[in-house]
Amino acid sequence: SQQGEEDPQALSIQEGENATMNCSYKTSINNLQWYRQNSGRGLVHLILIRSNEREKHSGRLRVTLDTSKKSSSLLITASRAADTASYFCATGLTGNQFYFGTGTSLTVIP
Amino acid sequence: SQTIHQWPATLVQPVGSPLSLECTVEGTSNPNLYWYRQAAGRGLQLLFYSVGIGQISSEVPQNLSASRPQDRQFILSSKKLLLSDSGFYLCAWSHHGTAYEQYFGPGTRLTVT
Numbered sequence: 001s002q003q004g005e006e007d008p009q010a011l012s013i014q015e016g017e018n019a020t021m022n023c024s025y026k027t028s029i030n031n032l033q034w035y036r037q038n039s040g041r042g043l044v045h046l047i048l049i050r051s052n053e054r055e056k057h058s059g060r061l062r063v064t065l066d067t068s069k070k071s072s073s074l075l076i077t078a079s080r081a082a083d084t085a086s087y088f089c090a091t092g093l094t095g096n097q098f099y100f101g102t103g104t105s106l107t108v109i110p
Numbered sequence: 111s112q113t114i115h116q117w118p119a120t121l122v123q124p125v126g127s128p129l130s131l132e133c134t135v136e137g138t139s140n141p142n143l144y145w146y147r148q149a150a151g152r153g154l155q156l157l158f159y160s161v162g163i164g165q166i167s168s169e170v171p172q173n174l175s176a177s178r179p180q181d182r183q184f185i186l187s188s189k190k191l192l193l194s195d196s197g198f199y200l201c202a203w204s205h206h207g208t209a210y211e212q213y214f215g216p217g218t219r220l221t222v223t
Contacts, residue, residue, distance in 0.1 A: 043202075
C-alpha cells in the first residue's frame with residue numbers, strides 16, 4: 001500500500017497567493033521528499049528533508065516535517081501560473097524503497 | 111551530467127499481447143533503478159526496484175516482471191497484457207540508499223485495448 005497521503009487532493013488559488021499542501025505517512029522514515037509533476041510528464045525533485053530536520057527552505061518552497069505526527073507540509077509562496085502541477089510526497093524508508101503519496105493537484109489562476 | 115531515457119513514449123497494445131518497456135541511464139554507474147505505475151489521476155505505485163545487475167525486488171504481485179541485464183538498463187515486461195495494466199509507466203534512478211533524490215524518465219503511456 002502507498003505510504004503517504006496528500007491533502008487536499010485538489011487546490012485552486014489565485015496567482016500571488018500561498019499554497020499549502022500536507023502529507024501524512026504511516027511508518028518511521030529516513031527522509032521525506034517532495035516532487036512536482038506537470039501533466040503527462042515525469043516527476044521532478046523539489047526538496048528533501050531528513051528525519052532529524054524540522055524545516056527546510058528552497059527558493060519559494062518551505063517544507064516542514066513533524067515526525068511525532070508523521071506529517072509534512074509544503075508551502076509555495078507567491079504562487080505563479082507556472083506552479084500549476086501535481087505535487088507528491090515520497091517517503092524514504094530504510095533500504096532502497098520510496099513510497100509516493102496520492103498527490104495534490106494545484107491550479108494557479110493568473 | 112546524467113540522463114534517463116524511456117521508450118516508447120506511447121503504446122497501444124491489445125489484451126493478451128506481450129510488453130517490453132526499456133529504460134536506460136547515462137552518466138552514472140551502479141544506480142538504483144525503479145519502475146513505477148501511475149493510474150489516471152492517481153499516485154505512483156512502486157512496481158520493481160533494482161540495486162544491481164540481476165537483482166530485482168518486486169513490490170506488488172502482478173502480471174509484470176522486470177529485468178536488469180546491464181548496469182544501466184532496466185526492462186519491464188509482460189507475457190500477456192491485461193486491461194488493468196493500462197497506465198503511465200515511469201522509470202527512475204537514484205544513488206544507492208534512500209538519502210538521495212530520484213530522477214525520473216519522461217514516462218510511457220500504455221493503453222491496453
